[in-house]
Amino acid sequence: MINAVPLSAVLTIAAALFCIGLFGAMSRRNAVSILMGVELMLNSVNINLVAFWRYLQPDLITGQVFAIFVITVAAAEAAVGLAMVIAIYRSRQTVYIDTVDSMKG
Amino acid sequence: MNIAFPDINMLVILPLIVIFGSALALLLIDLFFIPAGNKKITGYLALAGLLFTGLAGVPLWGMEESSFSGMVVVDTFALTLNVIFIIIAAITIIISLDYLPRQGIEQGEFYPLILFATGSFVLLAQSTNLILIFLGIELLSITLYVLTGFAYPRLSSEEAAMKYLLLGAFAAGFFVYGIALIYGETMTVDLNQIRLYLTELESSSTAAVPGPTLLLIGGALVLIAFSFKIALVPFHMWTPDVYEGAPTPVTAFMSVGTKGAALAALIRIVTIALPTVQDAWVPVLAVLAAATMIVGNVGAVAQTNVKRMLAYSSVGHAGYIVLGVVAMSAHGIEAFLFYLLAYSLTNLGAFAVIIVLEQRGESAWSLDDFSGLGQRQPMLAVAMALFMLSLAGVPPTAGYLGKFFVFAAAWESGLGWLVLIGVITSAIAIFFYLRIIVRMFMHEPVRDVQPALHRSITWTIAVAAGAVLLFGFMPNLFIDLAQRSVIALGG
Amino acid sequence: MLINYPFIAVFFIASVIFPFIPLIMGYLVAPKRPTEGKKSTYECGLEAIGDIWVQFRVQYYLYAIAFVVFDVEVVFLYPWAVSFGQIGVFALIAMSIFLLILVASLIYDWRKGALEWI
Numbered sequence A: 001m002i003n004a005v006p007l008s009a010v011l012t013i014a015a016a017l018f019c020i021g022l023f024g025a026m027s028r029r030n031a032v033s034i035l036m037g038v039e040l041m042l043n044s045v046n047i048n049l050v051a052f053w054r055y056l057q058p059d060l061i062t063g064q065v066f067a068i069f070v071i072t073v074a075a076a077e078a079a080v081g082l083a084m085v086i087a088i089y090r091s092r093q094t095v096y097i098d099t100v101d102s103m104k105g
Numbered sequence B: 001m002n003i004a005f006p007d008i009n010m011l012v013i014l015p016l017i018v019i020f021g022s023a024l025a026l027l028l029i030d031l032f033f034i035p036a037g038n039k040k041i042t043g044y045l046a047l048a049g050l051l052f053t054g055l056a057g058v059p060l061w062g063m064e065e066s067s068f069s070g071m072v073v074v075d076t077f078a079l080t081l082n083v084i085f086i087i088i089a090a091i092t093i094i095i096s097l098d099y100l101p102r103q104g105i106e107q108g109e110f111y112p113l114i115l116f117a118t119g120s121f122v123l124l125a126q127s128t129n130l131i132l133i134f135l136g137i138e139l140l141s142i143t144l145y146v147l148t149g150f151a152y153p154r155l156s157s158e159e160a161a162m163k164y165l166l167l168g169a170f171a172a173g174f175f176v177y178g179i180a181l182i183y184g185e186t187m188t189v190d191l192n193q194i195r196l197y198l199t200e201l202e203s204s205s206t207a208a209v210p211g212p213t214l215l216l217i218g219g220a221l222v223l224i225a226f227s228f229k230i231a232l233v234p235f236h237m238w239t240p241d242v243y244e245g246a247p248t249p250v251t252a253f254m255s256v257g258t259k260g261a262a263l264a265a266l267i268r269i270v271t272i273a274l275p276t277v278q279d280a281w282v283p284v285l286a287v288l289a290a291a292t293m294i295v296g297n298v299g300a301v302a303q304t305n306v307k308r309m310l311a312y313s314s315v316g317h318a319g320y321i322v323l324g325v326v327a328m329s330a331h332g333i334e335a336f337l338f339y340l341l342a343y344s345l346t347n348l349g350a351f352a353v354i355i356v357l358e359q360r361g362e363s364a365w366s367l368d369d370f371s372g373l374g375q376r377q378p379m380l381a382v383a384m385a386l387f388m389l390s391l392a393g394v395p396p397t398a399g400y401l402g403k404f405f406v407f408a409a410a411w412e413s414g415l416g417w418l419v420l421i422g423v424i425t426s427a428i429a430i431f432f433y434l435r436i437i438v439r440m441f442m443h444e445p446v447r448d449v450q451p452a453l454h455r456s457i458t459w460t461i462a463v464a465a466g467a468v469l470l471f472g473f474m475p476n477l478f479i480d481l482a483q484r485s486v487i488a489l490g491g
Numbered sequence C: 001m002l003i004n005y006p007f008i009a010v011f012f013i014a015s016v017i018f019p020f021i022p023l024i025m026g027y028l029v030a031p032k033r034p035t036e037g038k039k040s041t042y043e044c045g046l047e048a049i050g051d052i053w054v055q056f057r058v059q060y061y062l063y064a065i066a067f068v069v070f071d072v073e074v075v076f077l078y079p080w081a082v083s084f085g086q087i088g089v090f091a092l093i094a095m096s097i098f099l100l101i102l103v104a105s106l107i108y109d110w111r112k113g114a115l116e117w118i
Helices: A007-027 A031-056 A062-092 B010-032 B040-060 B076-103 B110-126 B130-151 B155-186 B191-204 B213-230 B238-245 B248-273 B275-301 B306-326 B330-357 B378-392 B398-412 B416-442 B455-473 B476-489 C002-029 C058-082 C084-111
Strands: B065-067 B072-074
Touching: A007 A031, A007 B155, A031 A062, A031 B155, A062 B130, A062 B155, A062 C058, B010 B040, B010 B065, B010 B072, B010 B110, B010 C084, B040 B076, B040 B110, B072 B076, B072 B110, B076 B110, B076 B248, B076 B330, B076 B455, B076 B476, B110 B130, B110 B248, B130 B155, B130 B213, B130 B238, B130 B248, B155 B191, B155 B213, B155 B238, B191 B248, B191 B275, B213 B248, B213 B275, B238 B248, B238 B306, B248 B275, B248 B306, B248 B330, B275 B306, B275 B416, B306 B330, B306 B398, B306 B416, B330 B378, B330 B398, B330 B455, B330 B476, B378 B398, B378 B416, B378 B455, B398 B416, B398 B455, B455 B476, C058 C084
Parallel strands: none
Antiparallel strands: B065 B072
């Protein structure tokens, strides 16, 4: 099974996902969409970590453990982000970040 | 599979246990026992927690030991940084005590959050493992997102928090991707083992074996993420907005604490893991430092809002501090520690003065507030002038010596062009710092600003000013300590 | 192993084609005589009332956020549970501390009123 799909293919998929997430995070106006893009970036990293672990170092669990940490941290970050989006929506009735831009200079 | 536990020495993480334990306990104590409107008590308890954290460092003094299979280390470098971080947190809490109720944003959570952030600083100073460094950076970021938005429902505060969060999450993505690539190349996230891998690669490398490509790409991504956190140009765009929007004590806290902690982790990474590939990253970091010094100081010239001006100035100072890292020498790290201490005291003092002058509501923090301060509050004006001189790097202040040390370290390492840029930008910087001094002493008052001078904040300003002068005259008080830290790091 | 992939490809192509054929055939074959009643939104035979973008109360989001955090933190329990036999008492203590921290945050949520449906 492990020979069927080369490591480079998995890494390419992860890199493609990372770039999609990056594009999503940079091109969207909606704060929630940006957060989704960031989540996609973090999840592509998880693919990377698990792939490296499975292909190169299946005896040690570093990669897996790191992936779990990334998942939890991403959840915490998303929670804070969504709470902030709600707070902004309550006071400004918008979630579009380009309308939330009063400070300049 | 049989799992063997590594040797665990709980003493190594004692400061971490104490500070996170007290933060968690304080969160619950505040919830159940501290009545609303009397949240100052929480602040005092937080100060006690910081004191205990400092005391927890005492039995560790002189120790040099790593535990948890080399994930955490305790050495003089970490302990010295811990002392600086505790001072930063303590000053932040003291200057917030009166500020929060005055602004109508007093919530008990503020103080536990400061403790959590300080805990993440301590974690960053102590960890020698990329997973832990990632956790530290994220804990620091998440607490600071919340603290930045603490002046909710003030719009600028919300906006700053949102911007900070989106860019910070973005940087986090780069950071983990970089770490994943480093892990893919070296098969480890431990800094010491990464160095072993690299030295082995170097000794066995032939023309057929390519260099550590994945590691270098990963390292570049990690460097980008660190640049976001330290606010190095061109990753500094968020800094002015976030610093302006955040509650002033939080601005003070992150302008010094975040930079110090992130740079401490960066120093660990580059000195422990990457000394053999110096040629790859030293020039990059040097160029970033040069750009940071130029953009930060030139950007500050155009500002009329004092808080924004200090934000740009803190960008510039990040450049100077990085000089100590780029030097890659014992003197460089010594200079980094001294600069961090001097800059922390000075900047916290300057922000304390701004807090005293800040009116309730949407304050403009305009230069006009400082006009004629020399007539109305001579002592306050003198203290502010001292802080400005120290930031500008005029003798006999601590800021001057800090700059001198980093320049000397960079010069020794053959980075003469960086020193030249540093000196030129310092000369530019004198202009906008002096502008405030001129306003204070040579202009008539423009508007009536009632300074909110309480005993605690007055004392803080006095102590900070005294310390800036003291370290300016007697740097040896701290330099000895810094030198011992360098030996401990093996820099 | 690679030999299995063509089957997946065949299924993938078939599953894409299959729903489209009836739709296209219906489009081509069916008579088109629209009336007002036929063009209205179908919702159990009744006229649609109100906007389809219903706003949930903010309480709902607070629940969701709290749920996400607690749900994901539990991920740490899985590796612990899998290797429980080998790692013994020390890991039990460590996990108890972790759970205590989670309980502390739950108490915080509860006391702050985030769990109350007003």
